[in-house]
Amino acid sequence: MSEERETRIFMISPESMITPDQLVRTIHAMGKEVTVKETCYGCLVEGSRDLVKDILAEVRKKHPYEIFSKVRAYPAGDPRRCRAQHGTRPGYAQLEAEWQALPWVQNGLMCADKGEKYKLPEEKKQFSAEKFKKICEAKE
Amino acid sequence: MKVFIDPPNSLILFDLVERFGHEPLSSMAAIQNKIDNVEVDMPPMNLTLEDVIKGLKYAGVEVPSGVRGRLSLWGPMIEEADAAIIMLDPPFNFGCVGCERSNEMVKYLIKRRGIPSISVNYPNNEEEAKATVGQIKEFLEGLK
Numbered sequence: 422m423s424e425e426r427e428t429r430i431f432m433i434s435p436e437s438m439i440t441p442d443q444l445v446r447t448i449h450a451m452g453k454e455v456t457v458k459e460t461c462y463g464c465l466v467e468g469s470r471d472l473v474k475d476i477l478a479e480v481r482k483k484h485p486y487e488i489f490s491k492v493r494a495y496p497a498g499d500p501r502r503c504r505a506q507h508g509t510r511p512g513y514a515q516l517e518a519e520w521q522a523l524p525w526v527q528n529g530l531m532c533a534d535k536g537e538k539y540k541l542p543e544e545k546k547q548f549s550a551e552k553f554k555k556i557c558e559a560k561e
Numbered sequence: 562m563k564v565f566i567d568p569p570n571s572l573i574l575f576d577l578v579e580r581f582g583h584e585p586l587s588s589m590a591a592i593q594n595k596i597d598n599v600e601v602d603m604p605p606m607n608l609t610l611e612d613v614i615k616g617l618k619y620a621g622v623e624v625p626s627g628v629r630g631r632l633s634l635w636g637p638m639i640e641e642a643d644a645a646i647i648m649l650d651p652p653f654n655f656g657c658v659g660c661e662r663s664n665e666m667v668k669y670l671i672k673r674r675g676i677p678s679i680s681v682n683y684p685n686n687e688e689e690a691k692a693t694v695g696q697i698k699e700f701l702e703g704l705k
Contacts, residue, residue: 426597432572481580491575494592494604501603512570515653519572525684526573529694530580539695542682 427470428493431463431480432516436524437487447483448476458497462520463488465497486527562704565642567667568651569635573684577694578646581701586638605634620666631663636670644704645671645678646697652683677704 431448433439445459448466453476455468466473480488500506532539562583566574569588578585588605595604608630616629619636639645647668654664671678679700684690 426593428593430572489572489576490579491570491572492587492589492593494589494596496596515568515570516572518651518653522573522684522690525687525690526577526694528687529684529690529692532691533694533698537691537695539692540688541696542689542692 425470426467426496427473428465428467428496429473429477430465430491430493430516432489432520432523433463434487434489434523434527435520436527437484439484439487444480444488448480451476451479456497462516465493467497486530489523489526562643563641564701564704565639565645565671567645567647567664567671568654569638569667571648571651574646574648574697577697578701581698583644583701583704586642588634588638591634591638605630608633619670625662627660628663628666631660632666632670635663635667639667639670639674642671642674642676644676644700646700647671647678647680648683648693649680650683 431444433441433444441459441461441463445457445464448455448457448464453468453472455466455472455476458465458467466476468476477490480490495502498505502510504510563586564578564583565586566578568574569586571587575585575587575589592604595601599609601607601609612633613629615636616631616633619632620629651659653659654661677700679696681693681696682689684693
């Protein structure tokens with residue numbers, strides 16, 4: 422069993438009806454020896470790598486499309502990052518941006534599992550120099 | 562297989578790579594290694610001398626130190642990777658915070674290594690997300 426620490430972010434999609442409190446209770450009910458910290462976006466789970474992976478598998482089984490997860494470098498409640506101790510919180514703007522896109526990704530996952538076809542996005546073409554020249558030389 | 566993700570700390574990419582049965586190579590793991598094993602005050606903001614030397618392998622001395630610092634973390638991961646997924650134009654990669662020069666360098670390093678890679682758009686609506694997830698799923702299933 423790997424004793425190496427793993428801290429994981431569990432983020433609930435904004436379209437989901439699950440609350441962070443419900444998620445924390447579900448994880449506590451699994452009876453594993455891990456630390457769970459409720460947050461505004463979901464929760465942080467910290468423990469040995471194997472236990473955290475087991476929890477991730479169980480959460481995915483229960484909520485296959487609504488909960489997203491990634492590892493976190495700093496331990497939960499680390500004074501260098503923790504809001505309670507006025508730590509700097511770099512990366513939260515990114516988490517917020519990705520949180521907003523989660524309902525679309527959730528829907529994308531459901532469609533991919535059903536085998537639905539998707540339309541490939543159009544490739545971006547280089548803006549022609551001629552057009553750019555016209556815009557520059559245009560008189561008001 | 563080990564899959565390098567760009568942006569290297571993206572939640573969406575990390576989750577998708579794991580879901581489809583591969584190991585994502587992310588900056589979080591590299592930073593955790595420094596937190597647990599190296600006594601550096603606040604990684605990745607603070608570096609060791611070794612990191613600076615590692616960064617020089619990927620970018621010359623005339624390149625801004627921020628680029629070299631980032632590449633000292635990401636460069637070894639690109640070397641370790643068996644495949645790569647690049648997400649184009651994520652909103653948080655814009656401006657000085659995102660460091661476009663480092664991102665360009667990452668794309669170049671992936672291309673130079675010649676590993677299988679895919680570029681997908683950052684989802685800005687439901688249709689785009691459907692295409693992004695579908696493309697990533699097909700790519701990752703093809704790696705097995």
